[in-house]
Amino acid sequence: MRVAIVDGYVDEPSCLGVPPYISPYPRYIYGMLRALKINPLYTTIDAIRENYKLKRSLYDFDLVIVIAGMVVPGKYLGGKPASLKELINLFPATLRKILVGPIVIELSDRERRLLENYEIFGFPFEHQLFRYLSRFAGHAESAQARGRDFVNRFAILGAEVVKQHPDFPNIICEIETYKGCYWRKCSFCIERIHGEPNQRDPMAVIAEIEALYNQGCRYFRLGNQTDFMSYMGDFSHEVPRPNAEKMWNFHREIWRRCPKIRTLHIDNVNPKTISEWREESREIIKCITVYQTPGNVAAMGLESADERVIEENSLAAHPDEVLDAIELINRYGKFVGYNGLPYFLPGLNFVAGLKGETRETFEKNYEFLESVMERGLLLRRINIRQVKIYPGTQMYGFGDRLLKKHKKHFKVFKEKVRKNIDNTMLRRVLPKGRxxxxxxxxxxxxxxxxxxxxxxxxxxxxxxxxxxxxxxxxxxxxxxxxxxxxxxxx
Known part of the structure; x- marks a missing residue:
């Protein structure tokens, strides 16, 4: 039985899988197939574009599983994600194929009809896909762990797939710690589809890192969660209380098992957590600077510095809370490491087109960045994007009228930031001669x-x-x- 996994790449608010990243999804799927005694082929959409013989060989496979979905698209140097148009014509109608990933979140009825030759799975897809593959392989589905610990076995079995990646060993393995968001109120965010936060057992996460390490991987990012500070924390509070002791032990064990890691970084941090639990967060920031590698970035969602926008969109953190988080991370993370970059710096996300936005919103956003500059604080990145509107979010009913109305203001704001803030900040972070x-x-x-x-x-x-x-x-x-x-x- 011949099965292929085609990685069309993903980019979500909490997960990146565009090269040099490899997301957890192909590793989970590969592990599912190995659990069913199937030895699958893994390849990427870029490899298929470059090699017609490879693409043509897949026509004779029994099943092809395609992973795709750019929920928060950006500009990519390492690979070109699969587009909807490309997927429609990628393989013949007679080939049995499955489409999984965050792409399904945004498909319209018309687009689903254009993809009628695919079996389209919901997102998240892991439980549903394993049931399907079990039947496909003629196996009775065995009882599985609930929640996100369901993927633990497959994460280990699927670690060997990294050797089939075209850029191996120069890839960054995105590691899932939990799915879901404790806030689940922001008007535009799709993370609510994962429901309440569901954490993976930290020992299972470490075992996955070790399995990838044993395959030859040396670069890791503890991403695929909405707030790294709250991992292993107490979720009985409205804002989870971080657990610094568990975090220190977690990192010590990673390095005990994998002593030659070259990159260990994180992705998302919710500034609300840092503001609400300052002392606990301080200890975790110290832990990150000690046990993770230089060049690390905490991507934080301010989204807007306009209190009206914050209120109307139920955003998590207010400007003073975000500023407090920036200061605390700078206090411990601004020192330069062995690779030429500060150990740990904050990054900021802005989103335009939200409810309540006015021309003054862009002025307030810029004033916030000016206040960061005036305080001598460092930011590693500033991400400015227009809101993408998905079914199931509050913004879906509101629409994109403010995006159109404020298009000019958005462009002016973005240009000012790139010219006046980004360049100056870059010179502070990396002075000439560094x-x-x-x-x-x-x-x-x-x-x-x-x-x-x-x-x-x-x-x-x-x-x-x-x-x-x-x-x-x-x-x-x-x-x-x-x-x-x-x-x-x-």
Missing amino acids: KLTDLRCEVVEGNITFARQLATYPILVGIQGKYPRNEFLDARVVDYGRRSVTAIKC
Whole structure:
């Protein structure tokens, strides 16, 4: 029985799977198939585009499982995600195929009809898919763990799939700690589809990291959750109380089992947690700076500094709480590490087009960033995007009228931030002459090679000269773009 997994890549609020990242989904699916005594093929959408013989060979498979979905799309250097149009015509109608991933959240009835040759699974899909695959393979489905611990067995069995990734071993493994969001009130966010937070057993998470490590992986991000600070915490409170002792023990055990990790980073942090539980959060911030690697970023959702927008969209944190979180992370994380970057810095997310937004909203957002600058605080990244509207969210009924009305104001705000804030902040974080280590070469354009560290939200570095893909270099900063730097090889 021949089964293939085609990774069309995902990008969600809490999960990234565009190269050099590999999301947990292909690893879980591979593990399910291995549990059913099937040895599947894994490939990526980029590999299929580049190799027609590979694509044609899949026509003769018994089943192809396609993973896709760009819920919060961005600009990507490492790979080109599969588009809906591409998926429609990717394989012949006669081929048995399944479509899974966050793409299903946004499919209209018309788009579902265009994809009628796929069996489309709901999201999250793991329980449903395993039942289907069990029947497909002629196995009786055995009793499984409930909640997110359901994936633990498959995460271990699926670890070996990383060796089939075209960029192995230069990939970052996205590790799920829990699904769901304790706030579940923000008008635009799709994380509510996962319901109440459902945490994975920390020993199972460590075992998964160890299994990937034993396959040769050295780069990890503890992502795929809405708030890393609250992992293993007490969720009996409206805002979960972090558990610093468990967090210290969790990190010690990772390093005891995997002593040669080269990157260990996180993704999302809810500033509400830091503000509500300051002392507990302080200890976890210390833990992160001690046990995780430099260049780390806590992506935090301010979304808007306008109190009216915050109220009408039930956003989690107010500007003073976010500023407090930025200051606390800076206090312990601003010091420069061995790879040339500060150990741990905050990042900020802004979302335009929310209910209650006015022209003054953009002014307030900019004033907030100016206050961060005036205090001498560091930000590693500022993400500015327009809201995407999905069924099941409060914004779905409200629509996109403010996006259209404030299109000009959005562009002006974004331009001001990129010109005045980003560039200045980049010069503070990476002064001229700073040495950056372990830069992985990815793309050559003219006489410039673009390289990045294998990290969470890595800085794009343009290095003078032509260097082969996957060569690792050290370089010194000599100039600046808006969100990137120019460097010369050491």
